[in-house]
Amino acid sequence: MTLINKSCHFRRLIPENRKIQKNSTSYFYCLNEVIVKQAFLLKIMANELKSILATEADEHSHTYKDGEEVVLWMNTVGPYHNLQETYPYFSLPFCRGSKLAIAHYHETISDNLLGVDLEFSGLDIKFRVDVPKTAYCTLTLLNEEVDAFHHAIRNHYWFQMYIDDLPLWGIVGEYRNDENSGESMKLFTHRLFEIGYNGNTIVEVNLTSNNRIDLKPDVAFDLTYEVMWKPSTVRFHDRFDKYLDANFFKHxxxxxxxxxxxxxxxxxxxxxxxxxxxxxxxxxxxxxxxxxxxxxxxxxxxxxxxxxxxxxxxxxxxxxxxxxxxxxxxxxxxxxxxxxxxxxxxxxxxxxxxxxxxxxxxxxxxxxxxxxxxxxxxxxxxxxxxxxxxxxxxxxxxxxxxxxxxxxxxxxxxxxxxxxxxxxxxxxxxxxxxxxxxxxxxxxxxxxxxxxxxxxxxxxxxxxxxxxxxxxxxxxxxxxxxxxxxxxxxxxxxxxxxxxxxxxxxxxxxxxxxxxxxxxxxxxxxxxxxxxxxxxxxxxxxxxxxxxxxxxxxxxxxxxxxxxxxxxxxxxxxxxxxxxxxxxxxxxxxxxxxxxxxxxxxxxxxxxxxxxxxxxxxxRKPTLDYYSLIVLTNQSIVAYCKRFVANFSSDYTFPFSFFKDLQQTCSLQPQNVWNVLFLAVVLTGLRFMFVRFICRPLAKYWRLTAEISGKLPESLWNLTMYLFLWLNTCWTLVRTDRWKYFTDPLSIWSDFSRDRLIPYEVDVVYLTQTAFYVHATYGTIFMEQWRKDSKVMVFHHLLAITLLSFSWAARYDQVGILVLFLHDVSDVFLECAKIFKYLKFRDNTHYSFCEFLSNASFIFRLYWFPLKVLYTSFYGSVFLGPDDLPFIPVFNFMLWLLFFINIYWFHFILMLIYNLATGKFKELEDSRELENCNSEKHD
Structure with a gap:
């Protein structure tokens, strides 16, 4: 029979004034607060953690005045060899002191989880007031209570106390088992508390148990205590160091x-x-x-x-x-x-x-x-x-x-x-x-x-x-x-x-x-x-x-x-x-x-x-440079020729077989073509109204010359359209999780499938882009002044329409949307530079905008485009994609043409910067000169 099985019997023997009943209503109050104020739960926990970090976890301030009460809390008792087997201190038939009982509320959830059970000892202890040896109660034990103490002493029960949050440990009694004298169990009845203080704080506590007695039923004996205060040089912050075993952990x-x-x-x-x-x-x-x-x-x-x-x-x-x-x-x-x-x-x-x-x-x-x-x-x-x-x-x-x-x-x-x-x-x-x-x-x-x-x-x-x-x-x-x-x-x-x-x-x-x-x-x-x-x-x-x-x-x-x-x-x-x-x-x-x-x-x-x-x-090829791109292009041509020879049959006739293959692989519907043409007509009408009702009043308001008034509407319209198209492309990249293709282009081919459905957001991008270039082709020929690079501009627009149609029809939209992203953003910068020139917004050096323009064009069109788009298209089509990709050689050839057009236009920008830097002309008053150098007719 264990001690705790007897403890219920002992509790009824202890007078009610010697027991403290737990106040369990506080837990239900806390639970109610959690449910009603759930929004403040994390804040409460944060405040609790903050109080821990500030080492002010107890309700006491850890400072005392002379004669102020110091509470001795009794915690638990249990076998020495079983650290987690703990029971309430007063489950043993100990008695309390004569002081009035006070309640102690657990402040943290961890106290209950760790089995902390603090109860007031009833001992009268005051700060810096010595107490001589004093009896605080008299016990007369019954047979069951003597057996309980004997069980505790035989199993080396120890108990724990707290004074100002400093722990003390003591042993219940002394156990000996000699061959000559036999089994001996004695109870310690006196406790000496030696408390060290530094100023108005307690920095050290020690407990000494002595005065051993033999336990006999129906024999009265006194439980005594003694308190000795002594000054100490230990600082309050270092008072816990005595509990840290440096020799053990820092061995x-x-x-x-x-x-x-x-x-x-x-x-x-x-x-x-x-x-x-x-x-x-x-x-x-x-x-x-x-x-x-x-x-x-x-x-x-x-x-x-x-x-x-x-x-x-x-x-x-x-x-x-x-x-x-x-x-x-x-x-x-x-x-x-x-x-x-x-x-x-x-x-x-x-x-x-x-x-x-x-x-x-x-x-x-x-x-x-x-x-x-x-x-x-x-x-x-x-x-x-x-x-x-x-x-x-x-x-x-x-x-x-x-x-x-x-x-x-x-x-x-x-x-x-x-x-x-x-x-x-x-x-x-x-x-x-x-x-x-x-x-x-x-x-x-x-x-x-x-x-x-x-x-x-x-x-x-x-x-x-x-x-x-x-x-x-x-x-x-x-x-x-x-x-x-x-x-x-x-x-x-x-x-x-x-x-x-x-x-x-x-x-x-x-x-x-x-x-x-x-x-x-x-x-x-x-x-x-x-x-x-x-x-x-x-x-x-x-x-x-x-x-x-x-x-x-x-x-x-x-x-x-x-x-x-x-x-x-x-x-x-x-x-x-x-x-x-x-x-x-x-x-x-x-x-x-x-x-x-x-x-x-x-x-x-x-x-x-x-x-x-x-x-x-x-x-994947780790090297991304222009030389590798040229080598890869040569390898791809060889690979395409091998595939063509391997798949060639005697009944293949051009162009009939070509159009038959196009019809089988094309995913465009006639309705898509009519939608493009209809939207191109709408854009042409919108441009007419934009120029008449917005641009011309602005030109009059700014008092622009007739020459600039004729060029500004074109740039404003192009800036509006390019900005809209580029933002729509960016939104589609994010919406369809295709932004990763920009940082990891070769991942396009791990997601590639000819049977997949194109998201409707991508269809919208292709519809608007194709319609705009159809409109731009018409505008370049019939609505704008004919300039020396207009032929190149028309060729560029037709090439863009063909590329968009092929990538849309053959489901190369993952590559195509990268092309649109890299080119449209460059067009936005180009049109902004031209508008700044028209409006005389030049409060910096003469060539600041041209330098920024050249950097943007180089980064987007001459660096990222070949090393991301071209490299991905060629390498993926040869080594990663399926062998039966339709019309991929034609698609890649047109991408190379687009790259050459970018180089052609970029050399105008370099010439402009060179002329400005060498002082060949200080002001670009001739707007036609700027148009030619900046290549206002660009994609």
Whole structure:
């Protein structure tokens, strides 16, 4: 029969004035406040964390006047070897002092979660007032009460007190078991409190227990106490230093373990880099050799290795929702660990009772969007549709793990009547935080991640039919690779784990959070290296199931941690009993799961970057320059000729077969052509009204000359149209997730499909652009003055109409929209420069606008256009796209013509800058000269 099973009987023997009833209504009041004022929940938690960081967590100010009352709080009592097995102090038949009872309200949720149960001692203690040895009560024990004390003394029960938030520990009694004298159990009845003060603050407390007596039923004895005050030189800020065991935590072995882990990381990173670079360099060389082979040699060569599975390596994993939830939760844990470590290190939270747990709850709720964002991005890349269910999974996975562990611990605590049982009010508060803060923030993060993730943008397309996985040797089995993946990460932290376990399961205060931060960074580095190695070994065995393998190989550290926790329980502790054993293994398992999730997510993220990098390197050319573009053009011509010869048949006749192919591949409908012509007529009418009702009144208002009045409307109209068209193109790029093509143009071909539907936003862009160039062709011939570059302008407009029609009809819109984006923005700058000249807006140097104009034209038309659009179109059509792309040689040829026209117009701008810089003319009064130099007739 345990002590707590008897405690209910003892409580009825203690007078009511010697007991303090818990005020449970405060919990319900807090719960009501949470529900009614849910908008202020995070603010309340932030204020609570702020109070922790300010080291003012208690309701007291920690300053006293002479003679002011100092409260001694009694906390818990329990077996020395079972740190978490605690019971209320007055569950033993102790008595209180004679002072009037006062209530103590828990200030943080962590107090209840940690089993803190403060009750007033009733002892009269005043600041700097010594108290001689004084009896505060007389006890006469019954047989059951004597048995309870004997049980406590035999099991080495200790108790904890608090004076001004400084803890004190004492032993209930003395136990001896000699072979000669037999078993002896004596109770300490006197307590000497030695309290050190510095000014008006308490900086040191010590407890000495003595006056041992034998316990006998129905024999009265006194419980006494004594208080001695003494001055101290300890500063208030340093008063907690005595509880920090520097000899234990800063022992040379701790430093040596950190140095050993660091050197292991350096060695491992070096070895991994060396092995992978050598191996990948050989693979890249072999792959470049394959590009020079013909199809027969490539198909029937002795090829093997990771690049053989490029068509399956980016296949979505099984159970994508669960996988994305695990990755999001793991990244959430990693962010939480880093932030809490830094906050604890900076704010010295270990000095205040329960402050680290409070900070953890606050930071977990605050960073809940991380889990939703990461999980939402990954799930969207896998093509998942049930995003609400996935968001709920991300927001509930970690709370359900904690709730499961807490429920098991709580049931065993309730069975033992331990203070470790969580009150209902605290559970309700935690549920309110989850429902009102964690879950909504996770949903917000998931929505943001889902909308910002874009398309997968994989370097290689996924085959429709999965490739069969070949049989592997025993040492290449995925389960063996997964188990081996966690060995070295565990080796980098197992010494630090010993210090962490000793702090949590024994009587040490962990305070070296600088060590913990460095160890966490080293753990992340080792985990990333090991998962990359494991994944490379798996891919090299032509097994494309790397996603789950990379996560599980990093998460396998939890297996080694749990095995170590079993070793620690057996050889490093003296725990016993059902409650303590259950509590130890449940929460050790929870700790291992959290570390496993964190390492698994870190490993997967690093491995995903690695996989994308190696597969992107074999399908993309890293060099982007004009020489490579010329070489690539030559290669593409050869490739086109080979394809034409291979597909040529004797019944092919030109132009009849050509138009037949055009009819089969063309996606334009007659209605599209009529829409273009109708819109071109509308634009012509709008231009007429724009010039008559807007431009001419403005010219009169500004008192412009007749010559300028005839040129300004043309530039204003062109500026209006180019700006509208360019903004519409930008909006379409963002709306259809095509902005990534600008930063990563070759990803166009990973998304390319001749059977896909063109978004209506893209149809609108092509409709308006084609109609405008039809209108511009008519305007150049019939509405504008004929100039020396008008022929080039007409040719440019016709070329633009042809390019737009081909890309629209053959579904090359992904390339075409980049062409429109790069050219229209340059046109906006050109028209602005001309308008500034007409209106005499020149308050800077004579050639400032021309210099800006030349930079814009060069960047957009002569740098980005050839190195992004031309390179993408040629390289993708030869190496990435399907072999039966219709009319791609014609399309690429017209792009080259457009590039030559850009060069032709750019040389006018350079001539203008040269003439201005050399002083050949100081003012461009001849507007026709400006028109020719700036090439007002441009696209």
């Amino acid at each position: 040379r072995i701790h430093w040596f373990s950190l140095f050993n882990s660091f050197m292991m990381v350096i060695f491992l990173v070096t070895v991994v880099t060396f092995i992978l670079m050598r191996t990948l360099r050989k693979d890249y060389a072999r792959y470049e050799k394959d590009l020079k082979m013909d199809d027969f040699d490539r198909d029937f060569g002795d090829e093997y290795g990771w690049k053989q599975i490029h068509g399956d390596v980016f296949r979505s994993p099984s159970f994508p929702m669960l996988f994305s939830c695990l990755i999001g939760s793991g990244i959430h844990v990693f962010v939480l660990v880093i932030v809490v470590i830094l906050i604890t290190f900076w704010g010295e939270l270990y000095l205040e009772r329960g402050s680290i747990l409070t900070a953890t709850i606050f930071c977990y709720a605050l960073f809940s969007p991380v889990s939703g964002y990461v999980g939402g991005c990954i799930y969207t890349h896998f093509g998942g549709k049930r995003w609400i269910k996935q968001a709920l999974c991300c927001g509930s996975f970690l709370p359900l793990l904690v709730a499961t562990a807490a429920t098991i611990g709580n049931i065993s605590a309730l069975y033992q009547s331990s203070t470790r049982s969580i009150p209902f009010g605290t559970m309700a508060s935690i549920v309110a935080i989850y429902a009102l803060v964690v879950l909504p923030l996770t949903l917000i993060g998931s929505v943001v991640g889902r909308n910002m993730s874009g398309r997968p943008n994989n370097p290689c397309r996924v085959n429709a039919v999965p490739r069969p996985i070949p049989e592997k040797k025993i040492y290449l089995q995925p389960w063996l690779i997964i188990i081996g993946g966690g060995l070295l990460p565990f080796g980098s932290i197992f010494i630090e784990v010993y210090f962490i376990f000793t702090s949590f399961w024994a009587y040490k205060v962990y305070y070296v959070y600088g060590f913990m931060f460095l160890v966490t960074i080293l753990l992340a580095a080792v985990t990333m290296c090991m998962t990359i190695v494991c994944t490379y070994v798996l891919l090299n065995s032509e097994d494309y199931r790397w996603r789950w393998a990379s996560f599980l190989s990093g998460a396998s550290i939890s297996l080694y941690l749990y095995l170590y926790s079993i070793y620690y329980f057996i050889y490093k502790t003296r725990m016993y009993g059902f409650f303590q054993t259950t509590f130890y293994f449940v929460y050790s398992g929870l700790f291992c799961i959290f570390v496993g999730l964190m390492c698994g997510a870190i490993g997967y993220v690093a491995t995903a970057k690695f996989v994308r990098r190696i597969y992107a390197s074999i399908v």
